[in-house]
Amino acid sequence: MSYWWIKYKESIVLIFLVALCLVLIGSPFNQQVQSVRTFFYYLLSPSQKASFEMIQDNSRLAKNLLSLINLREENLDLQEENYRLKSEIQQSRDFLAENERLKTLLAYKKGSAYYSQLARVIGSEPENCYTSIWVNKGREDNIVENMVVLAYQRGSIGLAGRIVEVLPQSARVLLITDQQSELRVLNERTRYEGVAQGENHFSLRLRYFLNEADIKSGDILVTSGKGGIFPPGLKVGRLTDVFQEEDKLFKGGIAVPEINPGLLEEVLILNTVKK
Amino acid sequence: MSVVYILLSFIISLLLETTLFNRLAIYGAKPDFILIFVVLTAVKKGPMAGQLYGFIGGLMQDCLSYGVLGVQAMVKTITGFGSGYLKNKLEENSPLLIMILVFLVTIFSGFLGALARAFFTSYMFLSHEAVRIVVSAGYNAVLSPFVAMVVKEIYPAHK
Numbered sequence: 001m002s003y004w005w006i007k008y009k010e011s012i013v014l015i016f017l018v019a020l021c022l023v024l025i026g027s028p029f030n031q032q033v034q035s036v037r038t039f040f041y042y043l044l045s046p047s048q049k050a051s052f053e054m055i056q057d058n059s060r061l062a063k064n065l066l067s068l069i070n071l072r073e074e075n076l077d078l079q080e081e082n083y084r085l086k087s088e089i090q091q092s093r094d095f096l097a098e099n100e101r102l103k104t105l106l107a108y109k110k111g112s113a114y115y116s117q118l119a120r121v122i123g124s125e126p127e128n129c130y131t132s133i134w135v136n137k138g139r140e141d142n143i144v145e146n147m148v149v150l151a152y153q154r155g156s157i158g159l160a161g162r163i164v165e166v167l168p169q170s171a172r173v174l175l176i177t178d179q180q181s182e183l184r185v186l187n188e189r190t191r192y193e194g195v196a197q198g199e200n201h202f203s204l205r206l207r208y209f210l211n212e213a214d215i216k217s218g219d220i221l222v223t224s225g226k227g228g229i230f231p232p233g234l235k236v237g238r239l240t241d242v243f244q245e246e247d248k249l250f251k252g253g254i255a256v257p258e259i260n261p262g263l264l265e266e267v268l269i270l271n272t273v274k275k
Numbered sequence: 276m277s278v279v280y281i282l283l284s285f286i287i288s289l290l291l292e293t294t295l296f297n298r299l300a301i302y303g304a305k306p307d308f309i310l311i312f313v314v315l316t317a318v319k320k321g322p323m324a325g326q327l328y329g330f331i332g333g334l335m336q337d338c339l340s341y342g343v344l345g346v347q348a349m350v351k352t353i354t355g356f357g358s359g360y361l362k363n364k365l366e367e368n369s370p371l372l373i374m375i376l377v378f379l380v381t382i383f384s385g386f387l388g389a390l391a392r393a394f395f396t397s398y399m400f401l402s403h404e405a406v407r408i409v410v411s412a413g414y415n416a417v418l419s420p421f422v423a424m425v426v427k428e429i430y431p432a433h434k
Contacts, residue, residue, distance in 0.1 A: 010322040010356065017330045017352045024337075024345030025395050040338035044289065123293040125340050127307065128407065129300045132341045134293075164341065174341060179398060201303055201403045262300055 041134075042167060098265070104152045105268045114231070115271040117141060121264045122170065129262040130177040130200050132161075137269060138169040146229050148270040149173045151259045158235040158258025159183075159223060160267055171269075175261040176236065177202065184224040185236050190214040193224050194253075196236055202260055204237055206253040213251055215242050221255055231272055280429045284312055285332050289339060302403075304411035307381065309336060311415055311422040313355045314380050318367060319430050322359025329355025343396050350388045354380055367427075370420040377419035381412035 005012065102118065109116045119135035137143050143166050151160040161181065165172035174181055177198040185196045185206070192213035196204040209215055219239045225232025237255040245252045288308030296305045309332035317325025333351030337344045358380060366372055385408030392398035 010326070010359070013323060014326050014352065014356045017326060018349055021330070021333075021345040021349035021352065024348065025343050025391070027344070037338045037344065040335070044286070044339070124297045126289055126292040126309075126336045127305065127340065127347075128303055129297050129305065130303045172341060178341070180341070199401055199403070201401070201407070203403070262297070262303060 038165070038167060041170075101152045101266055104157065105150075105266065108150070108152075108157055109268060117143070117269045117271075119171075119267050119269055121267060128200055130175060130198070130202060132164070132175055132178060133173050133261065133264060134170050135173060135267055135269070136170055138167045138171050140168050142271075143171045143269060148230055148234070148272055150234065150268045150270060151261075151264050151266070152268075153259040153263065156235060156258060157268075158237070159230065160259055160261055160264060162229055163269065173267070176204065177257055177261050183230055183236070184226045185221040186224045186232075187213070187215050187239075188220040188222050190219075193226075194251075196221065196255060202257065202262065203240075204255040204257055206239070206255055207245070207250065209251040209253070211244075211249070211251060215239060215251065215253065217242060229272075231270070277429050281312065281316060281328055282331070284425060284429070285309055285328075285335055288312065288332075289335060293339060301414065302407055302410045304407045304414060306414040306418050307411060308418070308422060309333070310351060310354065310381060310384060311377055311419050312426065313351050314358045314377055315373070315419070315423055315426040316430075317355045317358035318361050318365055318376070319426060320359070321362045322356045325355030325357075325359035326352045327355070329353070343392065346388055346391045346395070349391060350384045353387065354384045357383075367423070370423070373419050373423050374416040378412045378416035381415045382408060385411060 105118055109118070117137055119137040119141075121133050122136045123134040125131045125133075135149075143163060145163055145166060147163040149160045149162060150157055159176055161173045161175040161178070163171050164174040175198065176183065176196070177200065179198050179200050181198040183196055184193060186193050187209075190213070192209055192215055194209040194213070194215075195207045197207065199205050206221075217239050221236045221239065223230040223232055223234040223236060235258040237257040239253055239255050241254040243252055292305055292308060299305070313325060313329045313332055316328050329351035330348050333348035334345075336347040336351075340347070358376075361376070365376065389398070389400045389404060389408070393400055
């Protein structure tokens with residue numbers, strides 16, 4: 001036994017670990033698995049919030065790193081002054097942009113038929129920024145699963161996703177661009193209905209439009225209101241490509257989401273219980 | 276003590292990946308610091324350390340994702356195990372070799388992860404996913420010499 005262990009211990013451990021992973025993969029998405037996840041995120045959440053705040057306070061640290069590289073070669077004082085002024089201008093621009101986003105979201109909130117709350121994005125998935133994000137509102141703010149999340153970008157408000165996991169002070173939003181996300185959409189112009197599925201990228205795959213459906217590039221897609229989660233009329237995206245599905249039974253297409261989930265900073269969480 | 280440093284590095288890596296690098300994502304791809312740590316630790320310490328750290332790091336990433344639990348753990352376990360066989364066979368002080376290794380390993384692990392997801396879930400592998408994996412590999416390769424410096428501090432040459 002010891003001989004085998006000494007000779008093949010790496011391979012034995014590998015087999016054990018891979019088997020353990022397969023058990024985890026095969027285990028249903030049940031309460032126990034969810035508890036492990038929640039516990040781990042609960043441990044990391046305060047640091048994540050702190051990191052996010054630090055990044056916010058340092059006002060676009062990454063943008064300034066490039067200018068820091070050349071700092072030594074220039075006159076230090078002048079460069080510092082220049083850098084400070086640039087940072088202030090950048091900061092002012094950021095504040096202006098943030099102000100505009102928040103004003104629009106607040107105006108939407110006032111005019112909306114639903115209760116809603118503003119929340120800040122505090123993190124995303126490690127691998128891909130088009131799958132899910134974390135926001136700084138949670139159970140203590142009366143956030144519950146399946147609440148609808150909207151965002152404002154480039155002059156319009158669009159659907160970002162829905163709440164799928166809630167912790168006391170934060171919640172996970174499954175973005176519409178995640179492959180696990182599917183929702184019914186309507187062509188705003190012709191009212192033909194289809195299904196939009198995320199592609200883990202800044203695009204949506206459209207399916208199940210009837211063959212006779214009048215859909216074309218540039219058409220706006222909105223939520224249909226069917227399915228019980230998303231209220232009707234929320235902007236989802238814009239069609240960029242239409243084609244016949246291989247099975248010839250339906251038309252399909254590609255759409256660009258109304259908002260880019262990879263660039264979200266603030267979101268509006270809708271409680272779809274009417275006021 | 277090195278175990279503590281590596282775990283601490285994993286936690287810092289996860290924080291960076293989920294916060295700062297969300298804003299620096301290229302084509303939706305972010306660097307996978309944990310993978311770089313796993314590969315470089317495996318090259319330094321061998322297959323056993325590589326697979327154990329790969330399992331722990333992958334599981335941590337799985338816990339923060341909304342995908343299937345265990346996929347990243349499995350991919351990084353296998354990657355760490357494989358990379359471990361390069362112990363004493365790779366010139367660790369050459370940044371170029373490290374970058375090439377990390378680039379290739381990221382592509383391997385990206386496709387292995389996609390394959391696992393496609394096999395165990397309803398996941399569909401799309402063309403831009405391939406592009407994302409390649410971009411992520413480039414990102415990892417560029418950052419790998421910096422991570423190598425950290426790993427060098429954790430495991431000094433005399434040990």
